[in-house]
Amino acid sequence: MLSEDRYDGFFCPPLWRQRRIFIKDILTRFSIKNALDYGCGEAAVLSFLIPDNNDTCLVKMAGIDVCDESLAEALDRCTPWQTDYEQLRSSPLVLDIYKGSIGVVDDRLFGYEAIICTEVIEHVYADTLNSFLDITLGIYQPQILIVTTPNGEYNVNFPRLKYGTDEFIFRHDDHKFEWTRNEFETWCNNGANKYGYTVEYHGIGLLHGKYDDLKNGHCTQACIFIRSKQTNNKSTPPKSYGTPHQLLKHIEFPYFNESALPKEKIIQELLHYIQSLCISETYLQTNNNRDIKKEEEEESLDINLTTIDWDTFNIQDVIPDTTADQTPYIYKSTCKYTTIPLNLSISSLWSILRLRQICLTIENMVHLLSLLDNDKYELVNQTTLKVKTSFEFDTGK
Numbered sequence: 521m522l523s524e525d526r527y528d529g530f531f532c533p534p535l536w537r538q539r540r541i542f543i544k545d546i547l548t549r550f551s552i553k554n555a556l557d558y559g560c561g562e563a564a565v566l567s568f569l570i571p572d573n574n575d576t577c578l579v580k581m582a583g584i585d586v587c588d589e590s591l592a593e594a595l596d597r598c599t600p601w602q603t604d605y606e607q608l609r610s611s612p613l614v615l616d617i618y619k620g621s622i623g624v625v626d627d628r629l630f631g632y633e634a635i636i637c638t639e640v641i642e643h644v645y646a647d648t649l650n651s652f653l654d655i656t657l658g659i660y661q662p663q664i665l666i667v668t669t670p671n672g673e674y675n676v677n678f679p680r681l682k683y684g685t686d687e688f689i690f691r692h693d694d695h696k697f698e699w700t701r702n703e704f705e706t707w708c709n710n711g712a713n714k715y716g717y718t719v720e721y722h723g724i725g726l727l728h729g730k731y732d733d734l735k736n737g738h739c740t741q742a743c744i745f746i747r748s749k750q751t752n753n754k755s756t757p758p759k760s761y762g763t764p765h766q767l768l769k770h771i772e773f774p775y776f777n778e779s780a781l782p783k784e785k786i787i788q789e790l791l792h793y794i795q796s797l798c799i800s801e802t803y804l805q806t807n808n809n810r811d812i813k814k815e816e817e818e819e820s821l822d823i824n825l826t827t828i829d830w831d832t833f834n835i836q837d838v839i840p841d842t843t844a845d846q847t848p849y850i851y852k853s854t855c856k857y858t859t860i861p862l863n864l865s866i867s868s869l870w871s872i873l874r875l876r877q878i879c880l881t882i883e884n885m886v887h888l889l890s891l892l893d894n895d896k897y898e899l900v901n902q903t904t905l906k907v908k909t910s911f912e913f914d915t916g917k
Contacts, residue, residue, distance in 0.1 A: 535725045540568040554580035556632040558622050559640030584618040590594050609775040620765030621647035627756035638668040642695045653711030665745040672698035673736040708743045716744040776877040795911045862907045
């Protein structure tokens with residue numbers, strides 16, 4: 521399945537990105553730990569979710585598609601990079617890529633809390649579409665099912681598509697249909713009522729400059745099927761459907777799994793990063809002040825140039841003669857110590873991967889910060905640490 525739109529350039533951010541952010545936000549909202557991308561294509565969604573191990577709870581994902589070309593790209597996108605080994609994840613993640621039809625049940629796809637199906641149903645033939653909700657909601661029974669598809673009514677904004685005429689065409693040559701909002705909601709409501717799910721409808725994507733124009737909805741329409749608590753969710757299949765899909769690759773991402781460090785060791789590393797942040801902050805402030813002063817001097821020079829007597833002008837009065845002294849000029853910071861007191865945000869410390877790994881939770885990190893020497897550090901609140909001590913540094917250029 522092709523995951524990108526040829527109309528992405530009309531949207532800001534691009535429509536594909538808005539859809540992926542929407543999906544990630546829904547998974548985070550429901551604290552989803554494992555998700556199946558149903559019709560994953562080139563793994564555009566899966567690869568988008570891989571880096572977000574601190575923004576989501578995901579520890580297991582899978583994707584399935586029938587197109588060999590798309591799956592080859594999916595495998596490439598989902599294989600760990602060198603940076604994955606250098607910057608270890610805070611939690612494990614396993615990912616399986618399958619080749620197979622979304623119209624066929626496979627025992628290995630049971631148990632996923634969320635099924636994602638984005639920009640897929642409009643590509644499938646009628647027999648696959650007719651069995652889609654029976655398989656996803658009726659057999660797999662995930663906690664949530666996310667479905668996105670083009671909103672046909674929004675095509676009125678694209679003259680080339682000739683929407684509303686006998687010569688209309690779809691956004692993509694492979695589309696079998698592009699439903700109106702009413703058609704989509706009717707299909708969703710029928711499946712939800714049949715299998716004990718509630719539904720939420722959302723819109724994604726408004727043309728740049730037309731954010732208030734909602735008469736035709738959004739470019740992409742989305743439905744979240746939410747399993748009712750009363751629905752009997754079967755953790756294991758009532759019968760075996762076999763394993764018809766081909767497992768192309770099982771991928772395990774490296775993650776931080778060292779033994780828990782002693783409290784004293786964690787505090788020692790915390791102090792190291794606090795010092796580094798203080799020095800960096802002071803260095804930036806010093807250079808910013810220097811840049812401001814330089815701009816002011818340049819502005820002053822521009823003004824003075826208008827009154828220069830060019831008959832008596834001597835360039836050495838502006839640029840000193842350095843030919844007599846060949847010693848390289850070395851800049852030494854005029855700020856020998858960090859500016860004190862200095863406020864550091866807790867979020868700046870938590871953004872450091874190493875600290876997330878050894879502290880495990882931000883609450884634990886805040887607790888350890890509260891144990892620091894009160895004469896040198898003060899935890900102002902849950903968001904700010906005041907540093908009262910100085911750190912000497914020397915910068916050469």
